Amino acid sequence: MRKAxxxxxxxxxxxxxxxxxxxxxxxxxxxxxxxKIKIIxxxxxxxxxxxxxxxxxxxxxxxxxxxxxxxRNLGLTQNIDRATKHCEGKYISHLGGDDIMLKDKISSQVExxxxxxxxxxxxxxxxxxxxxxxxxxxxxxxxxKPRQGGIKT
Numbered sequence: 001m002r003k004a005x006x007x008x009x010x011x012x013x014x015x016x017x018x019x020x021x022x023x024x025x026x027x028x029x030x031x032x033x034x035x036k037i038k039i040i041x042x043x044x045x046x047x048x049x050x051x052x053x054x055x056x057x058x059x060x061x062x063x064x065x066x067x068x069x070x071x072r073n074l075g076l077t078q079n080i081d082r083a084t085k086h087c088e089g090k091y092i093s094h095l096g097g098d099d100i101m102l103k104d105k106i107s108s109q110v111e112x113x114x115x116x117x118x119x120x121x122x123x124x125x126x127x128x129x130x131x132x133x134x135x136x137x138x139x140x141x142x143x144x145k146p147r148q149g150g151i152k153t
Contacts, residue, residue, distance in 0.1 A: 007114065008036045008089030009106050014079050015097030016044040019053055021131070026057050028100035030064065034107040041097075042068040042083035044075070050097070 011029045015022050022041075029039050039061075041054050051069060058067040066086055074082065084092065091110060095101060109122045125141045 006036070007091060007110055008038060009034065009091045009093060009110060010087040010089045011037055011039045011093045011095055011101075011106070012080065012083040012087070013039060013041045013095045013097055014044065014076065014083065015041060015046060015050050015054065016073075016079075017046045017048040017050060018097035019046070019049040021098035022050055022053055023057070024100055025095060025097050026054075026065065028102075029095065029106075030061065031103060032101065032106045033104050034110060036089070037064065037106060038087075038089060039065045040068065040083045040086050041065060042079050043070065043097075044079045045070045045073045 013022070013025055013029070015025075018025075026039065026041065029037060041058070043051055043054055054065075054067045054069075058065040068083060068086065070079070070082075080094070091113065093106060093109070105124070109124075113119055113122055
């Protein structure tokens with residue numbers, strides 16, 4: 001079995017008019033404690049300057065960030081599908097352009113998936129917070145009953 005740190009992880013960041021957040025989203029992925037990450041930032045025809053920020057970051061990190069741009073609004077599903085077609089690694093992680101990852105998210109999930117080869121999907125609780133004050137608002141698990149169960153074929 002190969003080491004968990006050998007697995008390439010694709011992180012798809014989907015964006016649409018998120019210039020106030022997208023840099024922090026990309027930085028949260030770039031600062032992961034896991035090295036083998038490729039970031040695919042798929043923008044859905046933003047008009048607020050998001051595209052310029054993505055271009056700037058993809059020039060700064062050309063071996064890490066793959067930018068995808070659209071000349072028309074595709075919608076969330078087609079935007080995700082387009083990004084997924086550019087994935088090459090063993091694992092895919094999704095991040096909204098206005099979200100951030102904790103530093104050990106990728107390493108923790110890769111380690112779990114490698115230890116549990118029958119596991120098809122790995123998810124976690126989400127902390128919602130106020131961007132301006134950084135005040136914790138709630139955990140999703142406290143508002144929505146956590147999902148349990150398996151996938152049957």
